[in-house]
Amino acid sequence: MAEAGPIYPGYCRTRHYPTDQPAALRVKTSPAEIEFVDGLQGIIRENIGERHGDFIILRKDLIVAYQLAVVVDDYRQGITHVVRGCDLLDSTPKQIYLQKLLGYPVPEYLHLPIIVDRAGQKLSKQSRAEAVAATSANQTLFMLLSLLGQNPPPTLKRAEIPAILDWAVAHWVPERLSGIRSVGIDTPPSNQT
Structure with missing residues (x-):
């Protein structure tokens, strides 16, 4: 799956900026291996830090980014099984990473062609x-x-x-x-x- 742009190099990871300046909020990733079994695609395994880097969870316009929004929404609705298109397969490891950080259960996944x-x-x-x-x-x-x-x-x-x-x-x-x-x-x- 193609990544939507280059991997964030961590330029601002340890810098502190004035809070009156608009800025995106990223989740710090580690070289953690995310692995899950997709109901149709089989074993999916990737290193979240190497593949995605620190990814945005709050945009600088203060809109919650898709990855965090879907994780919280699924958790609050008690979603146990996610069925969606393969075009969203690339998002799943990021969502699992967030689910684990937040202590949420990881749903079963199935990505259709x-x-x-x-x-x-x-x-x-x-x-x-x-x-x-x-x-x-x-x-x-x-x-x-x-x-x-x-x-x-x-x-x-x-x-x-x-x-x-x-x-x-x-x-x-x-x-x-x-x-x-x-x-x-x-x-x-x-x-x-």
Whole structure:
């Protein structure tokens, strides 16, 4: 997974600055090895200090950064299992690091493959992906089940949405996605993002 910029070199780690100046607040990291077993991606292991460095937990505009916000939110809601896209897999070791610092329990994680275009870009508003037509929601669900390796029967293609969802729940085989990080409409599954 690509890091969003260079690793912070620790320039201000031991400096003291006037409190009237806007500044981001970072959590000091150590060369701690973070390891967890993802429900689909297997064992994930990384050195938090070397991979991420001291990362921001409070932005200089005083907005709590995503990493800290999600950790506290999950804890306060009693979240025990997190299911999300592989595009957020890179955030998980930072969140586990914070959970351990705060004495919070670590949830179970499962990262699903993301859907990408021909260039390997995640389909999203930011990449200007075409919107899904509400008039063909059943065909879209059928296509997504196929992309995710669930092999829906052809008769399901024209079924009503509740029937498709019932079939998906009853026949879901997560092992078919093991180790796969992205899928594309015209590309084979990939364990790279």
